[in-house]
Amino acid sequence: MVRFLMVLAAAALAAGCGKSGKDAKTDQSAAEAPAAEAADGSISGQRALTDLNAGHPELEAAQKIGGAEGRSPFEGDRVIKLNAIVRRSLDLSREFDDAAPGIRAAVDAAAAGGDRAAAEAGIRKIDEFYVRAKAALDDMVKAEEELKASGEYYDDSIFYGMMKFVTDIETELREEKAALAAKLG
Numbered sequence: 001m002v003r004f005l006m007v008l009a010a011a012a013l014a015a016g017c018g019k020s021g022k023d024a025k026t027d028q029s030a031a032e033a034p035a036a037e038a039a040d041g042s043i044s045g046q047r048a049l050t051d052l053n054a055g056h057p058e059l060e061a062a063q064k065i066g067g068a069e070g071r072s073p074f075e076g077d078r079v080i081k082l083n084a085i086v087r088r089s090l091d092l093s094r095e096f097d098d099a100a101p102g103i104r105a106a107v108d109a110a111a112a113g114g115d116r117a118a119a120e121a122g123i124r125k126i127d128e129f130y131v132r133a134k135a136a137l138d139d140m141v142k143a144e145e146e147l148k149a150s151g152e153y154y155d156d157s158i159f160y161g162m163m164k165f166v167t168d169i170e171t172e173l174r175e176e177k178a179a180l181a182a183k184l185g
Contacts, residue, residue: 073155082143086162088136089169096129096173107180119184126177133170140166 073079103122110119140163147154 073158075152075154078143078147078150078152078154082140082159082162085136085140085143086165088139089133089166092129092132092136093169093172096126096176099125099129100176103180107184111183111185116184119180123177123180123184126173126180130170130173130177133166133173137166137170 074082099122103119103126106115106118106122110116144159144163147159
């Protein structure tokens with residue numbers, strides 16, 4: 001549940017910093033109009049920077065979205081790629097959470113002299129989950145390298161929250177796989 005809330009918070013910040021519906025559309029339209037005029041007909045793929053903290057003078061610099069500049073947490077559409085990786089990990093986590101009680105019960109039963117084949121099938125299932133989690137982590141590491149090499153602005157705390165989530169899923173599955181395999185013997 002905590003992982004899910006962390007992902008929602010990161011996605012909300014990356015997608016528009018908490019504004020929804022009519023307010024977000026109004027702010028986006030207002031921000032895009034000057035940017036379109038300033039582009040002189042060329043398309044750069046970058047969004048205009050707008051002060052996402054406007055109307056909130058009570059916020060200190062450290063509390064402001066995008067720091068003191070009020071920048072979007074990511075430039076362009078890179079956040080869509082990052083969110084897709086986080087989403088894969090979230091979906092995987094949910095699948096694992098649904099399957100884990102049955103797999104653990106099968107391993108416990110096999111350790112007590114029950115059906116070993118069911119326990120081995122469960123461990124193979126966890127191994128499949130782990131392979132997918134490792135692939136998501138590898139993709140996130142590659143995305144981090146690309147992001148840093150691009151020179152684009154990004155909010156470290158939001159990116160590293162996304163990275164931590166993907167890493168935690170991989171770690172959890174690796175540790176669960178090892179613990180169940182050890183229990184099975």
